[in-house]
């Protein structure tokens with residue numbers, strides 16, 4: 001068991017965003033998390049990664065309770081995540097973004113020009129894996145949106161995560177780069193990393209995920225293989241409101 005939530009709940013004012021969600025993420029798989037807009041997927045990610053605190057419920061990672069741990073401590077425990085709107089430092093170079101990803105507190109050292117050779121090597125390895133090693137000296141803001149997403153993904157791997165949460169990896173990315181991202185995720189999964197992916201592009205979900213959990217109104221309503229959830233009447237009802 002990689003990640004499990006039990007009765008996770010969060011409301012904002014009068015709006016219930018996550019409503020008693022009990023979810024089990026399959027270890028070693030590419031898990032998809034889908035559901036209509038406003039069904040609580042992003043809030044679920046934010047709860048799991050410690051960005052917001054739940055009103056109720058627990059988050060367990062590798063059997064250990066991590067509920068309300070700080071985002072930094074959760075990342076350090078092996079849980080990496082990307083954001084729907086890429087979080088990188090636009091005026092830093094690609095390589096600098098990789099190096100600050102190791103430990104944000106090293107920013108001052110980095111700016112003073114001191115670099116750890118092993119970390120630089122590791123950064124170059126991951127940039128190469130993402131196919132953006134030729135951009136290492138470019139400022140991140142000069143990269144295309146898809147390249148920025150690859151940089152964000154590369155930066156996560158500086159933390160050597162076991163479980164990677166991807167928030168809309170294909171959103172706003174051109175089709176050629178979507179294919180590259182899908183292939184990368186499949187390769188990284190084959191090397192033993194577990195993924196949980198929120199994605200609106202159904203072709204990507206169906207082509208990439210082994211197991212899909214469907215959210216509606218803040219909690220899972222069904223789960224299974226991409227094929228089974230796609231034809232489940234509860235899922236059609238949730239999306240179409242019929």
Ligand code: ADP
Pocket residue numbers: 012013015016017018035036037038039040041042043044
């Ligand atoms: P999804 O990612 O599935 O689109 P969200 O988790 O973003 O869903 O949102 C779930 C519900 O919670 C929505 O009704 C949304 O408007 C509400 N919500 C999310 N974040 C906040 C917030 N910070 N303040 C108020 N309401 C929020």
